[in-house]
Amino acid sequence: xxxxxxxxxxxxxxxxxxxxxxxxxxxxxxxxxxxxxxxxxxxxxxxxxxxxxxxxxxxxxxxxxxxxxxxxxxxxxxxxxxxxxxxxxxxxxxxxxxxxxxxxxxxxxxxxxxxxxxxxxxxxxxxxxxxxxxxxxx
Ligand SMILES: [Zn+2]
Ligand SMILES: [Zn+2]
Numbered sequence: 478x479x480x481x482x483x484x485x486x487x488x489x490x491x492x493x494x495x496x497x498x499x500x501x502x503x504x505x506x507x508x509x510x511x512x513x514x515x516x517x518x519x520x521x522x523x524x525x526x527x528x529x530x531x532x533x534x535x536x537x538x539x540x541x542x543x544x545x546x547x548x549x550x551x552x553x554x555x556x557x558x559x560x561x562x563x564x565x566x567x568x569x570x571x572x573x574x575x576x577x578x579x580x581x582x583x584x585x586x587x588x589x590x591x592x593x594x595x596x597x598x599x600x601x602x603x604x605x606x607x608x609x610x611x612x613x614x615x
Pocket of ligand 2: 501505
């Protein structure tokens with residue numbers, strides 16, 4: 478699967494993946510202005526134009542990256558596993574499905590998705606995926 482940032486300076490290739498995790502946490506909303514719709518791509522995502530990528534350590538366990546030229550968000554990466562979560566909109570394909578919604582208890586009232594998916598609260602995310610800390614989503 479191929480994708481690129483808005484200006485084209487960064488391109489990437491990911492193994493096949495179809496599942497989007499929607500994150501409603503406050504970090505993702507502040508980062509992107511709305512919920513993060515990210516494809517769980519695993520650790521084997523290849524980026525070209527890496528000199529144009531800025532990576533920001535949003536917590537001690539994860540980083541978020543963006544294109545320095547156009548600001549397109551490129552990934553959320555778990556440092557412990559090297560797994561990439563790439564915004565669905567950056568891919569050329571739209572053949573995805575929202576598989577789950579996390580931090581549903583942090584979702585503000587001004588929007589909600591009609592998609593019927595499993596929904597996990599912050600506490601349930603911590604119980605299922607293990608706690609890097611209190612602010613697990615940063
Ligand atoms: Zn760009
Ligand atoms: Zn989040």
